Amino acid sequence: MRTVYVNGAYVPENEAKVSVFDRGFLFGDGIYEVAAVLGSKLIDFPAHMARLHRSADELGMRFTVSDDELLAIHRELVSRNNVDEGMVYLQMTRGAIDRDFLFDTEKLTPTLVLFTQSRPLIDTATAKNGLKIISIPDLRWGRCDIKTVQLLYPSLGKMEAKSRGADDAWMVRDGMVTEGTSNNAFIVTREGSIVTRPLSNSILPGITRAALMTYAAKSGTKIEEREFSIEEARDAAEAFITSASVFVGPVISIDGVELSGGKPGPVTLALRKTYIEESLTRAV
Numbered sequence: 001m002r003t004v005y006v007n008g009a010y011v012p013e014n015e016a017k018v019s020v021f022d023r024g025f026l027f028g029d030g031i032y033e034v035a036a037v038l039g040s041k042l043i044d045f046p047a048h049m050a051r052l053h054r055s056a057d058e059l060g061m062r063f064t065v066s067d068d069e070l071l072a073i074h075r076e077l078v079s080r081n082n083v084d085e086g087m088v089y090l091q092m093t094r095g096a097i098d099r100d101f102l103f104d105t106e107k108l109t110p111t112l113v114l115f116t117q118s119r120p121l122i123d124t125a126t127a128k129n130g131l132k133i134i135s136i137p138d139l140r141w142g143r144c145d146i147k148t149v150q151l152l153y154p155s156l157g158k159m160e161a162k163s164r165g166a167d168d169a170w171m172v173r174d175g176m177v178t179e180g181t182s183n184n185a186f187i188v189t190r191e192g193s194i195v196t197r198p199l200s201n202s203i204l205p206g207i208t209r210a211a212l213m214t215y216a217a218k219s220g221t222k223i224e225e226r227e228f229s230i231e232e233a234r235d236a237a238e239a240f241i242t243s244a245s246v247f248v249g250p251v252i253s254i255d256g257v258e259l260s261g262g263k264p265g266p267v268t269l270a271l272r273k274t275y276i277e278e279s280l281t282r283a284v
C-alpha cells in the first residue's frame, strides 16, 4: 500500500484524511504540481516549486513550508514507495474553515497533500504510437496561467476525446489553439521550426514547455512563439504535446486529419530524446 503525505504526517493511503470543510473540496480553492520521476530522481524540480510559489502568490494563498522541506517530502515519498518511474503529485489548498465565499487567509492553515504514482514514462504506448487529438472550444476561466485544481472542463474534454475514439483534446479560443487539456500544444512547420502559443493568462506556463524550448534552441531548432489556428495545426508537418507526465508526446492526427503519415514525426522524436537526456542530467 502507498504511503502518502498529509499535513506533516506520512500515512498509509487508506488512513489519509482531509476535512469536508477544506476549501479545495468546496471551492476548488487549491493549487497543484506534478513532477516526473525518472530513475527515482525528480525532473525539473526547482521550476515546479517556482511555479507553485507563483500560483500561491496569484491567489493570495499562504505558503507555510520551505522548498527544502518540499524537496525532502518528495524524496521521502519516492523512497518509501519505491518509485523508479512515475510522478509525485502535490496539492496545496487554502485550508479548512466553515463554508463561506469570503475568507480570511490569515485564519487559514493551508492543507498540504502529496502522493506518488508509479508508471512507465519512457517506454509508453503514447511515445511509440502517438496521440489522436480532437479540437474542442476552450470554455475555461480567464486565469489558466494559475495551476489550480479546477480541472472539471479538462477532465470532460478528455472524456469527450475518448468517446470519439481519440486520446486527448486541444482547446480552441477565437479560432486559435490555446493548449491541450493537460499539456502544452506545439506544431512543427514544413521548414522544421517549432511553433507554440506565447505565455499569457490563456495557458499554463508549462515547465516541460520551457525546458524543451531551452534545449531545442541550444540544438539549433528555430522556435516561433506565436498563436496558431487549428487549421494551421491540421496542415502542419508534425505536432506534439509537452507535460511533466508525458514529456514530449507525438500527435499523429487532429480531428481525423493525419499528420506525418499517421505516425510520430522525426523532429518530435528527436526533441523527445533531447528532453529526456537533458533533464536526466539535471534531475535531483
Ligand code: PDD
Pocket (backbone or CB within 6 Å): 034, 179, 180, 181, 182, 183, 184, 203, 204, 205, 206, 207, 208, 209, 242, 243, 244, 245
Ligand atoms: N498538467 N497545460 C495544462 C492545462 C496542464 O494541466 C499541464 C500539466 C500543462 C503542462 O505543464 P507541465 O509541463 O508543467 O507539466 C499544460 C499536469 C501534468 C496534470 O494535470 O497532470
